[in-house]
Amino acid sequence: MEDRAEKPRRHWGARLLLVLLLVLTLAAVFYVSDYYRADETARAVLANPVPGVQVELENDRIVFTPDEVRAGLIFYPGGKVEYSAYAPLMEDLAEKGVLCVLLKMPLNLAVLAPNAADGVTDAYPDVPLWAVGGHSLGGVMAARYAAKHPEALDAVVLLASYSTSDLRDTGLQILSVYGTEDRVLNRNQYESRRDNLPADFTERVIEGGCHAWFGSYGPQKGDGTPTISAEEQQAAAAAMILELLIPSG
Numbered sequence: 001m002e003d004r005a006e007k008p009r010r011h012w013g014a015r016l017l018l019v020l021l022l023v024l025t026l027a028a029v030f031y032v033s034d035y036y037r038a039d040e041t042a043r044a045v046l047a048n049p050v051p052g053v054q055v056e057l058e059n060d061r062i063v064f065t066p067d068e069v070r071a072g073l074i075f076y077p078g079g080k081v082e083y084s085a086y087a088p089l090m091e092d093l094a095e096k097g098v099l100c101v102l103l104k105m106p107l108n109l110a111v112l113a114p115n116a117a118d119g120v121t122d123a124y125p126d127v128p129l130w131a132v133g134g135h136s137l138g139g140v141m142a143a144r145y146a147a148k149h150p151e152a153l154d155a156v157v158l159l160a161s162y163s164t165s166d167l168r169d170t171g172l173q174i175l176s177v178y179g180t181e182d183r184v185l186n187r188n189q190y191e192s193r194r195d196n197l198p199a200d201f202t203e204r205v206i207e208g209g210c211h212a213w214f215g216s217y218g219p220q221k222g223d224g225t226p227t228i229s230a231e232e233q234q235a236a237a238a239a240m241i242l243e244l245l246i247p248s249g
Contacts, residue, residue, distance in 0.1 A: 035108045036217040038085040041230070045087040053094040055087075060116070062102040064090045070097035071245040072127040073157065074117045076110045076134030076142040077103065078215065085217040086135070088231070092238035098245060099127055110134065110141040117145050121152050131245055133157025133175075135214045136184070140164055143196075146172055157241055159214045160185045162193040174201035175244045177237055179209020181224035204240045209233040 046062070049055040054065045062084060073093060077083040083104045090100035101120050106112045121130050130153050134142035139161025146156045147165035155173040156163070160182055167174060174197050178185055208227035212220035214237055216230055226233070 035080040035082060036085065036212075036215075036220065038082045038087070039216045039218055042085050042087040042216040045091050046084060050091060050095060053091060055091075060104045061120075062087065062090070062104075064094035064100040064102070066094045066097050066099060068097055069099045069124075069127055071129040072099045072101070072121070072124060072131070073241070073245070074101045074120050074130070074132045074142075075103060075157075076116065076132070076138030076145075077105060077108070078135040078139075078160075079110065079137035080108050081135070081138075081215055081217055082108060085215040088216050089214060089234045089238060092234055093241060096238070096242050096246065098242070099124060105138075110138045114141050114144055117142075117149075129154045129245060131155035131157055131173075131241075133159065133241075134161060135159040136161050136211065143167060146170065155244055157244070159237060160211050162190045163196045164193060166196050168196065168198050170198075172198075173244060174198060175204065175240065176201060177204045177206065177240055179206045179211065179213065179224075179226065179233060181208060181226050182211040183224040184211035184220055184222050202244065206233055206236045209236070 046055060052067045056063045075086060075090065077086055083102055086102055090102050093100050103116045105116065117132055132142045132146050132153055133139065133156060139158040143156055143158065143163035144165045146153055147167055147170060150170035150172055153172060155175065156167065158176045160178045210226035211223045213226055213230040213233035
């Protein structure tokens with residue numbers, strides 16, 4: 001026969017398990033609901049794009065199409081950042097001829113959709129050159145995608161990010177950009193992951209820039225104090241990306 005003392009212990013064990021599951025569920029809900037939202041500047045870009053740039057909102061992406069397309073960029077947003085926060089940077093690039101496809105991520109985490117770029121290049125066969133890029137965690141996932149699909153791409157853009165995948169023999173051009181006041185980017189990881197990039201990769205530093213200013217979502221916890229505005233940092237980043245995708249001269 002079952003020991004009578006065993007039943008209460010079982011019930012307490014089951015109750016404790018339910019409590020733990022509830023706590024974990026609430027913690028997960030809080031984690032994914034606590035994210036950086038696009039600010040007014042980003043929302044204004046979507047509501048009133050500049051002349052010469054068409055903005056289309058689809059279920060899982062926002063496409064910025066210039067009147068004359070000279071290159072394309074598929075962009076993975078940073079972790080826990082609303083994807084539309086990168087609208088100003090995408091618009092800056094589109095004004096100069098880059099068709100930008102800004103990807104929406106489940107729960108604002110690119111790690112949950114590493115292959116979100118699938119089908120984009122096929123949807124725009126007339127674009128002569130394609131890059132994939134991203135900010136922070138989004139850059140890590142963009143680099144991972146590039147490592148698996150080098151034949152479909154020409155370049156990779158890493159903003160305050162690094163590659164955990166080996167890109168050395170892919171033949172892709174690599175641009176890495178970060179700000180001097182960035183305190184979120186893991187510098188140890190950044191340095192240790194250099195070996196995953198080709199020897200001739202391009203590294204650019206934005207003086208006074210921080211981690212968050214690549215997007216328009218306000219200050220980020222743990223970041224440094226920038227000495228330039230978000231608009232200035234985005235303009236600088238756009239110029240560096242354009243130099244990679246549409247070289248002058």
